[in-house]
Each structure stands twice: as structure tokens, then as C-alpha cells.
Amino acid sequence: MFEGFTRHRIATDGAEIHTLVGGEGPPLLLLHGFPQCHALWNRVAPRLAERFTVVLTDLRGYGQSSKPPGDSAHETYCKRANARDQVAVMAALGFDRFRLAGHDRGARVAHRLVLDHPGRVERVAFLDVVPTLEVFARIDQRMATAYYHWFFLIQPNHLAERLIGSDPDFYLGQVLGSIGSSADIFEPEAMEAYRTAFRDPATVHAMCEDYRAAAGIDLEHDREDRAAGRKVECPALFLWGRNSAVGRLYDDPLGIWRGYAPAIEGHVMPAGHFIPEEAPEETARALLDFFSG
Numbered sequence: 427m428f429e430g431f432t433r434h435r436i437a438t439d440g441a442e443i444h445t446l447v448g449g450e451g452p453p454l455l456l457l458h459g460f461p462q463c464h465a466l467w468n469r470v471a472p473r474l475a476e477r478f479t480v481v482l483t484d485l486r487g488y489g490q491s492s493k494p495p496g497d498s499a500h501e502t503y504c505k506r507a508n509a510r511d512q513v514a515v516m517a518a519l520g521f522d523r524f525r526l527a528g529h530d531r532g533a534r535v536a537h538r539l540v541l542d543h544p545g546r547v548e549r550v551a552f553l554d555v556v557p558t559l560e561v562f563a564r565i566d567q568r569m570a571t572a573y574y575h576w577f578f579l580i581q582p583n584h585l586a587e588r589l590i591g592s593d594p595d596f597y598l599g600q601v602l603g604s605i606g607s608s609a610d611i612f613e614p615e616a617m618e619a620y621r622t623a624f625r626d627p628a629t630v631h632a633m634c635e636d637y638r639a640a641a642g643i644d645l646e647h648d649r650e651d652r653a654a655g656r657k658v659e660c661p662a663l664f665l666w667g668r669n670s671a672v673g674r675l676y677d678d679p680l681g682i683w684r685g686y687a688p689a690i691e692g693h694v695m696p697a698g699h700f701i702p703e704e705a706p707e708e709t710a711r712a713l714l715d716f717f718s719g
Contacts (some may be wrong), residue, residue: 427468427615430475431482438514440507444490445515446482449475452548453521454717455512456482459530460633461601463489463623465616466529469706474713481519485535486511487632489623496635503635504643505538513543525717527551527663529702531636534558534644537686540658541651549717551663553709554672554699556682558640559648564676572671575601579637586634591627598624605670607698616703657686663716664692665709670699691716 431448446464454474458466464482474480484491485508496502512535516524526547528536533552540547561573570577579586590597598620603609612620623629651657664683666672672679673694680692695712697704 427465427613428471428482431471431480434519436515436518438486438511440494440502441486441511442492443486443511443515444484445519447479447519448472449478449480451478452717453516453519453524454478454480455516455524455526456480457485457512457526457528457532457535458482458488459528459532460488460636461598461624462530462616462620465489465613465619466700466702468613468616468703470702470710470713473706473710474717477714477718478525479521481516481521481524483512483515485532485636487629487636489619489629493626493628493632496631496638500635500639500642503632504639504647505535506542506644506647508535509539509542512539513546516546522546523548525549527553527713527717529553530555530699534640537658538644538647540660540662541656544659547660549661549663549719550658550687551665551713551716552683553664553701554666554670556672556676556679557648557686558644559652560682562641562645568675569671572605572675576637576641579634580641584631584634587627587630590630594624594630595621602700605699607667607669607700607704611700611704613703657688658690660689661716661719662687662690663712664690665695665701665712666692667697667699667701667704668694669697670701672699 431446434445533555
């Protein structure tokens, strides 16, 4: 995977971020989500690299990036800290302004990044999420069932870490095969990268801290932005899977996003949650069209 991409390890404030860079053209940063790493983009990044300088990172705690211990307030893994990491990575590579796309947790980091650093991002794409505030505000029985891991992973006293650690391969397989996408869509090399990281207890702890932050300090930051009237200022794209929880359980997910990003467009994709791996051609085409604008 990622033939022709160069690998880097870039120090930020509190972490070291595993980074791949390939292609030529305007800079485009791609962020992955749970429970994955940069390998999520293996079928899309080469296409994008024909027109852009593509930067792939592992979020702090994920993949091959460093895994700092969590803290009682979960600030270490809040989206604000993650966003600072990504700005620092791009600055280290010589990119003060860039295009940005994120899937799942990476989309939440992207949302925070464009709010905290609006001058850095020219265009942003969010893949298969609605804003975190909306997830918690709209929970009902169907949502709680589909998003059960949001409440499992945030439990204290390392409960999730201990239970997942008893059979990490099983839990990883359950997650990858239960969000509207079949577990057989993933490239074997990508699956091996996911398994290798997931077998590390420090990775599992980091992922839990990511979700604990989302249920606490991230909400505080989001509420502050809402009260101040801060919204996504740059052009934005929203893609969601027809068979994902977003596609099945929200009547108008694009309309939800319009309350946070007035200049947003988007459409549904023929996939479940893992859009870049299940519908790579459609994803690449949509991103190329949007980021070339």
C-alpha cells in the first residue's frame, strides 16, 4: 500500500505523529477514524495523489503514532489537542494552508480544526458523521443500539480496556463488520495494520480516551462555539453512507450539518460506514471534484 509515499515521524506538543506524504500539487490532509489508522485511505489516496500532495497521518494514540497516557480530564485526547497535532504536522511539512478530509473520528478532529484554526483550511470534507453535539442530543433507543460503543468505551476504571483486551481481534472484527459494511471489504494489508495496532493495550486505552473526551471536554468546547456563534467558514462537503447509522437513523443529516457549516454541500454514498474502503471510486471522484474547486 502507498507505493511512492514517504514516511515521517513528526513531533508535536505531547505526541509523535506517524505521517505519510505522496503526490504533487496543493496539500491535502486525510484523517482516519476508529478503530483504524491511515490505511483506511489505501484505495483513495493514490488517486488523490495524482492531483494533490496527500498527507496521511495516524491520530495520536492510533496506528503507529505515539500513545501518551490519558489524564483525568481526558484533555490529552480531546479533539483540540488532536487538531493541534495536525496543524503542527502540516507546518513541519511546510504547509500553512491546506485542504482537509476526515472520516469518523478524523471528521470530528477536522471539525474542531476548522473552528480553532479557520485560516489554515481552504476546504473541508466530513465523512459519515454528524456533529458530536447532535449525536448526544438526538440519542434514542435506535441510536443507542447502533452507537453502543460510544457508551461502552467511556466507562471508567479501564472497564472497556480490560474487556477488549481479552480478545482484541474479536472486538475489532465486530466493529468493522457491524456498521453497515461487510468485514470482507478491507484489504488484507490494511486489516493487518488494524489488528497490529489494536493488539497493543496502549492503543485500546487511547481509543477509549478519545471517546471519553468526546463525552466530556469536547462537548464543553462545542458548546462554547455554539454560544459564540462560531461555525465552519470555508466551503465544506459532507458524504454519508446509505447503509451506515448516519444514513439509516437521521432523516436529514445534511440539514443537520447546515446548522454548523452554512457553505456545505453533500450527498449519500453507496456504502456503509467505511466509505473510503467500500466505495473508493465514488469517494475519490467526490473528493477530487470538491477539492479541485
